[in-house]
Amino acid sequence: MNxxxxxxxxxxxxxxxxxxxxxVTLTLDAGFxxxxxxxxxxxxxxxxxxxxxxxxxxxxxxxxxxIIGEEFPPENSHSDYQWIVDPIDGxxxxxxxxxxxxxxxxxHYKNEPVVGVMDHPQLNIxxxxxxxxxxxxxxxxxxxQNDAKLxxxxxxxxxxxxxxxxxxxxxxxxxxxxxxxHVRVFHSCFSHTCALIDGVDVTVDWNVNLWDMxxxxxxxxxxxxxxQILKQREHPEKGTLYCTAFGxxxxxxxxxxxxxxxxxx
Amino acid sequence: MNxxxxxxxxxxxxxxxxxxxxxVTLTLDAGFxxxxxxxxxxxxxxxxxxxxxxxxxxxxxxxxxxIIGEEFPPENSHSDYQWIVDPIDGxxxxxxxxxxxxxxxxxHYKNEPVVGVMDHPQLNIxxxxxxxxxxxxxxxxxxxQNDAKLxxxxxxxxxxxxxxxxxxxxxxxxxxxxxxxHVRVFHSCFSHTCALIDGVDVTVDWNVNLWDMxxxxxxxxxxxxxxQILKQREHPEKGTLYCTAFGxxxxxxxxxxxxxxxxxx
Numbered sequence: 001m002n003x004x005x006x007x008x009x010x011x012x013x014x015x016x017x018x019x020x021x022x023x024v025t026l027t028l029d030a031g032f033x034x035x036x037x038x039x040x041x042x043x044x045x046x047x048x049x050x051x052x053x054x055x056x057x058x059x060x061x062x063x064x065x066x067i068i069g070e071e072f073p074p075e076n077s078h079s080d081y082q083w084i085v086d087p088i089d090g091x092x093x094x095x096x097x098x099x100x101x102x103x104x105x106x107x108h109y110k111n112e113p114v115v116g117v118m119d120h121p122q123l124n125i126x127x128x129x130x131x132x133x134x135x136x137x138x139x140x141x142x143x144x145q146n147d148a149k150l151x152x153x154x155x156x157x158x159x160x161x162x163x164x165x166x167x168x169x170x171x172x173x174x175x176x177x178x179x180x181x182h183v184r185v186f187h188s189c190f191s192h193t194c195a196l197i198d199g200v201d202v203t204v205d206w207n208v209n210l211w212d213m214x215x216x217x218x219x220x221x222x223x224x225x226x227x228q229i230l231k232q233r234e235h236p237e238k239g240t241l242y243c244t245a246f247g248x249x250x251x252x253x254x255x256x257x258x259x260x261x262x263x264x265x
Numbered sequence: 266m267n268x269x270x271x272x273x274x275x276x277x278x279x280x281x282x283x284x285x286x287x288x289v290t291l292t293l294d295a296g297f298x299x300x301x302x303x304x305x306x307x308x309x310x311x312x313x314x315x316x317x318x319x320x321x322x323x324x325x326x327x328x329x330x331x332i333i334g335e336e337f338p339p340e341n342s343h344s345d346y347q348w349i350v351d352p353i354d355g356x357x358x359x360x361x362x363x364x365x366x367x368x369x370x371x372x373h374y375k376n377e378p379v380v381g382v383m384d385h386p387q388l389n390i391x392x393x394x395x396x397x398x399x400x401x402x403x404x405x406x407x408x409x410q411n412d413a414k415l416x417x418x419x420x421x422x423x424x425x426x427x428x429x430x431x432x433x434x435x436x437x438x439x440x441x442x443x444x445x446x447h448v449r450v451f452h453s454c455f456s457h458t459c460a461l462i463d464g465v466d467v468t469v470d471w472n473v474n475l476w477d478m479x480x481x482x483x484x485x486x487x488x489x490x491x492x493q494i495l496k497q498r499e500h501p502e503k504g505t506l507y508c509t510a511f512g513x514x515x516x517x518x519x520x521x522x523x524x525x526x527x528x529x530x
Binding site for chain 1: 305357358361362363364365387388389390417419424425426428429435438439442443446447448449450451452459462463464465
């Protein structure tokens with residue numbers, strides 16, 4: 001895929017994000033309903049409207065491309081091009097009035113992410129990247145400093161509940177927070193953005209779906225950081241779940257070693 | 266203290282917060298320096314300028330009142346009226362470009378908080394309260410629902426590092442996150458605001474100073490929630506440190522019991 005083509009896909013991804021933003025804001029202003037799904041996660045009318053707006057926009061721009069989203073069935077599953085969307089990542093945050101939720105859009109080509117966008121409308125942070133074109137936050141190029149020696153290395157990690165979705169791996173959460181006591185626990189998307197923009201040094205996410213992680217690899221790698229899948233497993237209701245670490249390369253390696261030894265213990 | 270007097274103090278507190286906001290924003294736009302203090306916490310020129318602006322404003326409005334702040338020595342220590350300020354709570358967040366820091370202002374009269382303001386300029390959230398006048402977020406009255414039965418009770422808690430400041434109490438962090446696996450770890454001020462605005466059900470902060478907690482009691486109690494000091498101890502460098510729980514009353518009681526039994530174990 002050449003640079004012109006990639007830039008074209010990135011432009012579409014950014015415009016598709018604008019569509020989500022518009023639909024979510026309209027629903028937010030009009031008032032929204034919250035429901036609990038079978039897997040006990042939440043969905044609001046804003047999630048549904050956001051994903052519908054995205055699907056409509058992509059289907060018009062690229063009628064042959066596939067679409068995978070949290071709230072509706074996949075389309076064009078056999079295409080090499082798959083657009084992946086999570087209209088509101090952190091729905092529980094959104095539903096409770098916290099501004100730390102975000103929206104995720106990515107284009108995967110032959111299962112490899114080539115474009116990624118994460119947007120936090122209430123934080124005025126939008127991050128994006130495309131293969132070979134770099135990673136940006138609000139138009140400023142992002143570089144992850146892999147050799148930075150910080151006094152207090154900071155970890156962002158998923159909630160302990162994430163570590164209880166496939167057996168009880170709470171011990172890994174306890175060990176991670178002991179190794180990195182300067183810890184923050186945010187929801188997926190915001191913790192991913194933090195790793196990109198140097199808000200934290202490394203992020204560990206645990207037992208999350210494809211759409212939660214879809215933009216992260218390209219964002220982190222284009223900024224020069226390391227992205228590693230630590231575990232990939234099947235959940236009876238939630239489908240394939242991913243455990244990942246990403247950010248400054250030496251810390252990702254430390255965490256991979258910690259997780260491996262915790263598994264053997 | 267009558268209602269008119271309280272309203273007057275609240276008005277001054279809100280204007281003083283505007284002064285902090287202005288000074289911090291100016292410094293932010295101009296670029297700021299970060300230094301590490303003796304206790305290894307950070308200070309930026311924005312903290313210093315914010316506190317100076319606050320002190321100047323209060324000294325003009327109430328020349329006889331006391332002022333206690335993180336960055337400069339106390340003034341008028343013998344006054345019944347003590348203004349307490351933390352110009353940037355979450356300096357490490359601020360210094361790393363995260364929008365989740367906040368500013369804290371409170372008036373204590375005879376050691377009891379009577380006015381409190383917490384401001385998150387980049388989140389567009391300002392919360393305030395005064396004794397008998399209610400608690401508000403951006404002009405909307407806040408009420409903590411003590412009997413709300415939520416499917417996933419959510420805890421905000423300080424980082425594990427906070428639990429290591431006076432001996433190693435990491436076990437309490439581990440037990441809290443096991444009891445409330447739907448946990449978030451934010452910095453003080455934002456986690457306090459979350460308890461007020463129903464972003465979480467209960468917050469536990471650990472080994473923090475007077476200025477970190479100065480506005481919280483009045484905000485939570487005026488919203489009908491419960492505020493409890495769990496421990497109050499002296500640190501050789503940091504001075505008096507407080508451990509507190511606040512939010513929905515039954516959860517504060519549960520946490521107090523958990524902390525007590527952890528102390529005996």
